[in-house]
Amino acid sequence: MLVGCATYRPAPLPTVAELPRDVAHLQGAPTDGRALDMLAFQRLVLLNNPDLRAARAQHDVAQAQMLQAGLLPNPSVNGSIGYLISGVGDATAWTAGISEDIRSLVTLAPRRQAAKAAAAEVDASLLWQEWQTLGKTQLLVVDLVEGERLRALQSHTLTQLEQRNQQLRKSIAEGNTDLTAASPDFVAAADARTSYDDLQRRLLGQQHELAALLGVAADAAIPLPATLDLPAPDADSIRSSAKSIERRRPDLVALQLGYQAQEATLRAAVLAQFPMLSIGYAASQDNSRVRNGGPAITFDLPIFDRNQGNIAIAKATRQQLHDEYLARLTAAHGEVEALLTEQSQARTQLAELLPALPAAIHDADQATSAQQLGLIDLRTYVDLIVAAQSHQAAAITLQQTVLEQQVAMDTLLGTGMPDSLSQDVIAP
Numbered sequence: 001m002l003v004g005c006a007t008y009r010p011a012p013l014p015t016v017a018e019l020p021r022d023v024a025h026l027q028g029a030p031t032d033g034r035a036l037d038m039l040a041f042q043r044l045v046l047l048n049n050p051d052l053r054a055a056r057a058q059h060d061v062a063q064a065q066m067l068q069a070g071l072l073p074n075p076s077v078n079g080s081i082g083y084l085i086s087g088v089g090d091a092t093a094w095t096a097g098i099s100e101d102i103r104s105l106v107t108l109a110p111r112r113q114a115a116k117a118a119a120a121e122v123d124a125s126l127l128w129q130e131w132q133t134l135g136k137t138q139l140l141v142v143d144l145v146e147g148e149r150l151r152a153l154q155s156h157t158l159t160q161l162e163q164r165n166q167q168l169r170k171s172i173a174e175g176n177t178d179l180t181a182a183s184p185d186f187v188a189a190a191d192a193r194t195s196y197d198d199l200q201r202r203l204l205g206q207q208h209e210l211a212a213l214l215g216v217a218a219d220a221a222i223p224l225p226a227t228l229d230l231p232a233p234d235a236d237s238i239r240s241s242a243k244s245i246e247r248r249r250p251d252l253v254a255l256q257l258g259y260q261a262q263e264a265t266l267r268a269a270v271l272a273q274f275p276m277l278s279i280g281y282a283a284s285q286d287n288s289r290v291r292n293g294g295p296a297i298t299f300d301l302p303i304f305d306r307n308q309g310n311i312a313i314a315k316a317t318r319q320q321l322h323d324e325y326l327a328r329l330t331a332a333h334g335e336v337e338a339l340l341t342e343q344s345q346a347r348t349q350l351a352e353l354l355p356a357l358p359a360a361i362h363d364a365d366q367a368t369s370a371q372q373l374g375l376i377d378l379r380t381y382v383d384l385i386v387a388a389q390s391h392q393a394a395a396i397t398l399q400q401t402v403l404e405q406q407v408a409m410d411t412l413l414g415t416g417m418p419d420s421l422s423q424d425v426i427a428p
Contacts, residue, residue, distance in 0.1 A: 019217045026214065035223040038138060041214075045137045046130060048215040055129055062122035069115030073104040076278070082287065089287025097296055099280025107268045114264035121257035128250035133213065135411035139404055140210040145228050146400035147203045150393055154196045157389045161189040164382045185379070188386075230399060231406050233347055235340055241413050242336045246329055249414035255325040262321050266314040273307040276300040335412055343405045350398040357391050364388035 023029055023036070028047045030040065046052065075098055082093035168185055171177035208218045216222075246252045276299060283293030367384035370376045410416070 019215060019220075021217045021220050023214065023216055023220060023222055026216065035225045037225055038141060038228070041137050041141055042134050045133060045213050049133060049213055050215050052130055052133060055126055058122050058126060059119075062119035066112075066115040066119045070108075070112045072108070073101045075100045075280070084287045087287065089289075091285065091287055091289045093285055093287045095282065095284035097280055097282030099278040099296060099298065102277040102279055103272060103274060106274070107271045110264045110268035110271065114261045114268060117257050117261035117264060121254050121261060124250050124254035124257055128254055131250050131411065131414070131417075135407060137210065137213050138407040138410075140206050140213070141224065142228060142400060142403045142407060143206050144203060144210065144222075145224055145226070146396055146403065147199065147206070148224070149227075150396045150400075151196070151199055151203060153389050153393050153396065154192065154199060157386055157393075158189070158192045158196050160382050160385050161185070161192050164378055165189045167378050228403055230402060233343070235344070238336065238340060238409060238413065241415065242333060244419050245332055245336075245413055247419045248417040249332065249412075250417065252325070252329060252332065255321065255328060259318070259321045259325060262314065262318045266311070266318055269307060269310045269314040273302070273311065275302045332412065336409070339405060339409055339412065343402065343409070346398055346401045346405060350395065350402060353391070353395055353398060357395055360388040360391040 020026060023044070024031060026044050026048045028043055030036070036044070077096075077098050079096040080094065084090070084092060164185060168177055168182045172179055172182060207222065210222060211218050211220055214220075214222070241248075246256070278296075278298040280296045281293065282296040283291065285291045364385050364387075367376060367381045371378070371381040
């Protein structure tokens with residue numbers, strides 16, 4: 001009997017938490033030092049993210065709760081001894097009995113179903129948390145890759161403007177240029193410096209966020225790809241995928257499983273309205289050695305409490321889950337249409353901008369050659385360079401917007417998840 005008993009072992013909390021200072025030290029990290037692609041980032045986050053590791057402990061809790069819900073109730077044993085103190089008897093009286101709770105057996109099946117669906121709901125919720133974490137990782141990678149491209153461009157623009165400012169200040173000091181005429185150039189350089197500093201701060205914060213998702217130190221070097229592929233638009237495929245979103249997106253699947261669990265809970269509450277009933281066997285002996293035995297029944301009289309309160313709570317909870325699921329599903333379809341419209345606008349703007357980009361770059365190249373030959377002054381040269389770089393910055397910003405929208409769309413649709421996710425999650 002002792003071998004079958006559970007034992008206790010202490011599990012002390014850690015006193016020191018050290019984060020790796022190199023991505024190569026993470027579980028599943030490539031060892032060749034190459035830049036990570038999007039799939040590599042997703043894999044590393046799934047394997048190493050501290051929050052996801054902590055959240056996965058909920059799975060074991062849910063499985064333990066499912067185990068508890070499926071256990072048969074223990075039979076009850078009772079007994080007593082009555083020692084003879086006085087009187088005509090010549091023996092010790094005793095009573096003994098054993099009984100089993102019948103109502104617990106009646107509600108056992110729906111309680112098991114509820115616990116199984118609840119455990120599957122936990123797994124689907126964990127999957128949704130992982131899915132959202134992957135979406136956030138993808139957004140950060142997009143923002144950092146495109147942000148670095150924009151930073152390099154802004155740095156070059158800022159250098160050109162500051163060189164022109166030095167020439168203008170020298171010209172003003174020599175009395176060849178009026179300060180009023182040069183003030184727009186000074187303002188442009190100050191605005192460029194502000195934009196560049198803001199971008200650097202934003203990129204540093206995003207780098208720290210990505211490091212936290214990966215589970216590495218904030219100052220760890222993260223090998224990012226140089227560029228990202230811009231996916232081709234496919235609105236018809238997105239709308240077709242949206243029709244089965246409720247079978248694929250983890251949060252909607254979790255709500256469905258939660259609703260199934262509540263359905264089983266309501267059935268158990270309805271069955272539990274019948275009186276508490278215990279059936280068993282009892283035997284006794286009095287002090288004169290007269291013995292008797294037979295079946296024993298114990299039940300409650302359902303006069304005041306017929307489990308109406310628990311039934312009402314279960315019904316109201318089921319309706320709440322029904323309404324919450326409908327609201328989430330409606331919002332998901334609305335978000336898909338809204339995001340499609342925004343994505344179409346961004347792609348249209350990008351398509352209109354890209355044809356003018358080669359001409360602007362060509363003008364900048366011509367201006368560079370002309371300035372080296374002394375054919376144009378510094379001010380005209382810098383204006384042409386800044387104009388070309390403004391076109392490039394606008395294109396990078398639009399490309400970043402389209403990539404972010406694509407990541408958001410994939411997260412919204414549950415792209416990559418199987419259409420039978422609810423069956424996959426609840427399967428034993």
